[in-house]
Amino acid sequence: MHTLPSIRKIFEGVATRAEMFRMFNRHRGDPAVVENDAEHLFAGERFEIAEREHDYMLEILPPLWMRADMFAMREFMTDNVTSIFFALLVDGRKRFFHAYCNLSDKGSVERMRAAIIARESRPAKAMTRDERLEHIWSSTHDDYRGYAGKGWPASLQGRRTVLVYCGGLGTVLKPLCDLTDDEIAAKLPVQLRHLPALAA
Structure with a gap:
């Protein structure tokens, strides 16, 4: 979980x-x-x-x-x-x-x-990594997100997953928390991609 x-x-x-x-x-x-x-x-x-x-x-x-x-x-x-x-x-x-x-x-x-x-109240617009992941989860259509089920390793079952494009592998399901910075940027709306990172 x-x-x-x-x-x-x-x-x-x-x-x-x-x-x-x-x-x-x-x-x-x-x-x-x-x-x-x-x-x-x-x-x-x-x-x-x-x-x-x-x-x-x-x-x-x-x-x-x-x-x-x-x-x-x-x-x-x-x-x-x-x-x-x-x-x-x-x-x-x-x-x-x-x-x-x-x-x-x-x-x-x-x-x-x-x-x-x-x-x-913070003066500059910025997002933490967690906020970026939550925004992706909130804005991704149900058809492109889900939960790791029985086919996944036991340690990952129940985790949130999203479809991402992984180059030569094509589009694959990946645990949301494991997205790379580039994958996060690709899934965010253009206006949010370049906001500075904020410490949690």
Whole structure:
């Protein structure tokens, strides 16, 4: 199984409504989801959305709770994990974010809020290697990504895989975490390929 950091940005840029709904289902097919043990997959994920998507989600159902700059969805994704929508002032500009927080952890929402502001307040646009991999996973069509199954070595089973072009070998499935810098660059949108690397 793949391990994930506690709070992680999974998409660079402002997600459209279609991209937002795709990311809600980005773990479909993961063995942990099948086994109903997916809390660790969702809790801590976050990405930016537009104001209209924020407001759209607020109007779908009455929120579980609402505070000055955030609200929680009434429907839970898994166990104690639900969607939190933020409207945050970042460097003097209001921006909107979606995140999954585990509400059984009393400080998770405030930690997420602080992490978003800290990460998005950095003056230069840059991405960590993990953020690049998460963006690739979030934006790759389901037909071109999946999970290593029984045909893979036992140590790799359950890991996320993506199709990549490997020169003379053609297009092959490769574990997401094993992509080279060149393979990562080739799979990123042009506008993200040359962003400077940021230490995790």
